[in-house]
Amino acid sequence: MNLSKFGEKFTRKAGITQLMDDLGAAMAGGDMLMLGGGNPAHIPEVQQCFRKRMEAILAEPSGFESMIGNYDSSRGNAMFIEALAGMLRETFGWDVSPENIALTNGSQNAFFCLFNLFAGEMPDGSKKKILFPLTPEYIGYANAGLTDNFFAAQRPNIELLDDGLFKYHVDFDALEIGDDIGAICVSRPTNPTGNVLTDAEMLHLDALAEDRGIPLIIDNAYGTPFPDIIYTEAKPMWNENTVVCMSLSKFGLPNLRTGIVIAREEIASAIADINGVMHLALGGIGARMAIDLIRSGDIMQMSHEIVQPFYHRKALQALDLFREELGDVPCRIHKPEGALFLWLWFQDLPCTNVQLYERLKARNTLIVPGHHFFPGLEHEYWQHKHECIRVTYAQDDDIVREGIKVIADEMRKLYQT
Numbered sequence: 001m002n003l004s005k006f007g008e009k010f011t012r013k014a015g016i017t018q019l020m021d022d023l024g025a026a027m028a029g030g031d032m033l034m035l036g037g038g039n040p041a042h043i044p045e046v047q048q049c050f051r052k053r054m055e056a057i058l059a060e061p062s063g064f065e066s067m068i069g070n071y072d073s074s075r076g077n078a079m080f081i082e083a084l085a086g087m088l089r090e091t092f093g094w095d096v097s098p099e100n101i102a103l104t105n106g107s108q109n110a111f112f113c114l115f116n117l118f119a120g121e122m123p124d125g126s127k128k129k130i131l132f133p134l135t136p137e138y139i140g141y142a143n144a145g146l147t148d149n150f151f152a153a154q155r156p157n158i159e160l161l162d163d164g165l166f167k168y169h170v171d172f173d174a175l176e177i178g179d180d181i182g183a184i185c186v187s188r189p190t191n192p193t194g195n196v197l198t199d200a201e202m203l204h205l206d207a208l209a210e211d212r213g214i215p216l217i218i219d220n221a222y223g224t225p226f227p228d229i230i231y232t233e234a235k236p237m238w239n240e241n242t243v244v245c246m247s248l249s250k251f252g253l254p255n256l257r258t259g260i261v262i263a264r265e266e267i268a269s270a271i272a273d274i275n276g277v278m279h280l281a282l283g284g285i286g287a288r289m290a291i292d293l294i295r296s297g298d299i300m301q302m303s304h305e306i307v308q309p310f311y312h313r314k315a316l317q318a319l320d321l322f323r324e325e326l327g328d329v330p331c332r333i334h335k336p337e338g339a340l341f342l343w344l345w346f347q348d349l350p351c352t353n354v355q356l357y358e359r360l361k362a363r364n365t366l367i368v369p370g371h372h373f374f375p376g377l378e379h380e381y382w383q384h385k386h387e388c389i390r391v392t393y394a395q396d397d398d399i400v401r402e403g404i405k406v407i408a409d410e411m412r413k414l415y416q417t
């Protein structure tokens with residue numbers, strides 16, 4: 001097969017592809033302990049709510065037929081967008097109207113569009129990059145650029161905390177934002193670490209972006225007002241220079257592929273234009289299923305009262321279990337402040353994290369080796385990248401418990417030898 005540069009680039013085995021392959025295989029059955037991928041949990045109250053919502057749509061005259069039989073526009077379901085703009089205005093006082101919002105087929109797709117809007121080859125022939133001011137960062141960003149050398153990234157400052165915890169911070173002293181940076185991007189809460197950048201860090205990044213005349217992209221896939229998987233105080237922010245990306249996936253609809261971009265009008269319109277070219281129209285079932293929850297505000301209440309406590313309990317339980325099982329294995333865990341993951345740092349790990357991944361896979365336990373989570377630092381040697389792993393605690397308690405036992409057992413063996 002003669003492939004174009006595009007073809008070659010996008011058929012390279014990306015970390016995200018391996019992760020999704022493993023996830024697909026594990027979800028298809030078998031006895032794998034799935035502590036690897038980021039599939040959100042099946043929370044009974046949330047699933048019950050959507051089951052009822054689907055039944056209501058089926059009972060509406062032409063409800064089912066219009067849901068499956070009509071295209072939405074390339075910007076996405078207009079009524080959903082209007083309801084969401086209203087909710088954001090009322091809840092946060094953000095000055096947003098429907099013109100500031102565009103939907104995408106999952107937020108993963110939003111990042112592809114946004115990154116390639118602001119970086120790559122510019123009309124004057126110059127090249128620009130997306131900057132991740134703090135890595136580790138979301139594995140799904142890597143490979144999302146249409147050209148090579150697409151990302152720049154920064155190592156974090158590491159704050160050692162009590163009780164075997166640690167926390168990453170943006171190293172503002174080292175942060176360089178040259179003319180070759182087209183936009184800054186952070187996930188908050190961060191996948192893979194569960195870090196929540198502080199309000200001060202966000203304001204600082206916002207000021208730097210504004211000063212350079214480039215957008216600050218905030219990946220809010222786990223943040224407020226939904227799904228609100230965030231265990232600390234964190235002020236949400238939006239202004240004309242920020243692009244906030246959200247998703248219905250982690251609230252419970254990952255398979256309905258509904259991403260949301262909130263940005264100044266020209267950016268939201270650009271996303272709708274790209275949607276038209278790439279997808280013609282968007283899959284609208286997610287918006288249809290969630291619209292009443294948005295209109296009533298129930299999505300925020302459910303997020304706060306059901307989704308967030310569900311994951312918080314699981315985070316604390318997984319943390320306790322690791323501490324108990326690991327004993328004196330030299331391991332620090334990133335302070336879990338949100339999202340669905342624990343990020344473990346095994347200092348002086350006696351093998352690479354890929355070997356560890358293979359050893360655990362041979363014991364039917366899946367984790368994700370940490371070095372995948374350094375987009376922009378792929379070619380930089382840093383031992384820390386090879387000493388970390390990501391473990392999800394979203395699966396059923398028994399699976400998480402059993403998986404943690406296997407991981408701890410393997411680690412004890414490794415350090416003993």
Ligand SMILES: Cc1ncc(COP(=O)(O)O)c(C=O)c1O
Nearest residue numbers: 038106107108187191221247249
């Ligand atoms: C930080 C982050 N951003 C974006 C996404 C993409 O999610 P989706 O495309 O399902 O909206 C994920 C999925 O795991 C994620 O963890």
